[in-house]
Amino acid sequence: MALDFPFEDHTLTNGLRVIVQPDATTPTVTVNMWVGVGSRHEEAGATGFAHLFEHLMFQGSENVANGEHFQALMGVGGRLNATTWFDRTTYFETIPSGALELALWLEADRHANLLAAVTQDNLDNQRDVVKEEKRQRYDNQPYGQAMTRIYATVFPEGHPYHHPTIGSMADLDAATVADVHDFFRRHYAPGNTVLTIVGDVTAERGLELAERYFGHIEHRAEPRRGPVDPLRPLPEPAREEIVDDVPNDRIHLAFRLPAEGGDTRDQFLASSMALDCLGGLSFSPLEQRLVREEQRANAIDVGAMGFVDGVSLGLVIVDVADGVDTQELEEQVCAQLSAFADAGPTPEQMEAVRAQAERAWLSALADKDERADLISHYTCLHDDPGYINTFLDRLERITAEQVRAAADAWLRPQHRAAVVYRAAEQQEEAA
Structure with missing residues (x-):
């Protein structure tokens, strides 16, 4: 079956990959950002950091107060959230098309200027939030640890997929503000991010707004490693x-x-x-x-x-x-x-x-x-x-x-x- 969704694919000079897919069927726009960092990029003794950042990204940035990202977009009728997985972290919002610039400004501020808000208080608060999430979703649910046990059984110790995205609570307890700042600098940068805009916006305007709000961000992520050696099937049960x-x-x-x-x-x-x-x-x-x-x-x-x-x-x-x-x-x-x-x-x-x-x-x-x-x-x-x-x-x-x-x-x-x-x-x- 031939599909032909039109889209514009452009990379800014700072490395940000921008995809604009116009769709004027409804007066809404979805902004979707994938950062190329997930739990497989974490190191021994520092697991759970990718997921922790999903939480920290909503705790304010240089020009946005704690919780204001949610308040500003929900206040104009938007919906938003974020997820973390082995291979990536995703931030997304769908808003009325008139609020597109607000959404892009908010995203740009936290992707460029998050560390101003990553204080000891915020780190301690979000550690507690992650621990409560683990208790609810993993520890106190029937079969809640099943996938954690599967990853540990299927993938060998030290493999990027051996540990779950939620990470180790001991690792998070040991994390310092300096550790967290370092993780952000190593992974959160335009060259490691894809910005997709789908909805009631032309390709030209979408690219122009991406350049306006994200073009000034210049920090670079550490070089991405290649994939580890492929794993063959388990040799025995x-x-x-x-x-x-x-x-x-x-x-x-x-x-x-x-x-x-x-x-x-x-x-x-x-x-x-x-x-x-x-x-x-x-x-x-x-x-x-x-x-x-x-x-x-x-x-x-x-x-x-x-x-x-x-x-x-x-x-x-x-x-x-x-x-x-x-x-x-x-x-x-x-x-x-x-x-x-x-x-x-x-x-x-x-x-x-x-x-x-x-x-x-x-x-x-x-x-x-x-x-x-x-x-x-x-x-x-x-x-x-x-x-x-x-x-x-x-x-x-x-x-x-x-x-x-x-x-x-x-x-x-x-x-x-x-x-x-x-x-x-x-x-x-x-x-």
Whole structure:
């Protein structure tokens, strides 16, 4: 399917990459900024800094008071937030088109002049906020530590994806104001940032405003390192079992996958399609047999996380039904993985997975917020803002044999890392 979203791609003299994608269907504009720093850029003893900065960026800057960024944009009807991940940190807002200059001025002030507001009081305050977030999202949620355990099991000690984005609370406690200032100077700079503007603005005006508000910023980020050496599939199964106060047993099977970009982009896409064929359709073998027919699993969830530092991550998550032997169920899942790697997908599975992916992609592009985020994603991490127009063509070219080969190479049971939660109450009853 041919897509043709027009956009202007320009790099300012200070290195800031600016993408403007005009869309006057509604009188709103989305401003989306991706900074090329995430938890994979952190060093031992200094984890959690990328996520900490997501919080600090809303605590004021040289010309903006604490909390004023939210107040100013919400006061004109805008919505805004930020997220941190392994490969990047993202700041975004959608505002009425008349407030575009206000949004750009606010972004420029904190990206240029944040450190004036990073005081000991602000650092202490946001450390406490991050700790509370960890308690709520990780420590006090059923299965809340599952992904942390998966990263640590799938990726070796010292690998950029071994530790979670939330980081170590001990590392954050040890951080000084000088440490935090140094992290900002090393990573937050125009040459390490993509600014995407989507909405009710012409390309010419968008570029002119980007130059006006960001062109004066001159500091430079430290040189970016290249990706680490690619990881091959796990040579043998790895396993961790946890007895915890959870509603029921749950099986997490994780697999290394090819990196999302570069020469392995199609291999990653084929691996992702293999997982969707296995468990992402109503008639997928895992869903059809284990959930619908035998009712041994309450739910099956599959997915691929695309990373850029030499490896990605594939997941098969099985919510175990009451009274079912968890070990036997895992063996059944493994049998289905082996059968799929041997035979590959059916034509019906390939057609359905393509249709499902196409529908999701078009739905995302129909929303200005998501379209801006996709443009920033593929520009910042893959130097390819036009990917929004070419993804569906690439999807169509993936063959059933490529999907089978990806499953054979990456999704065999012997390559799995299993993180299995067992409900403490059921274990006590069994004992």
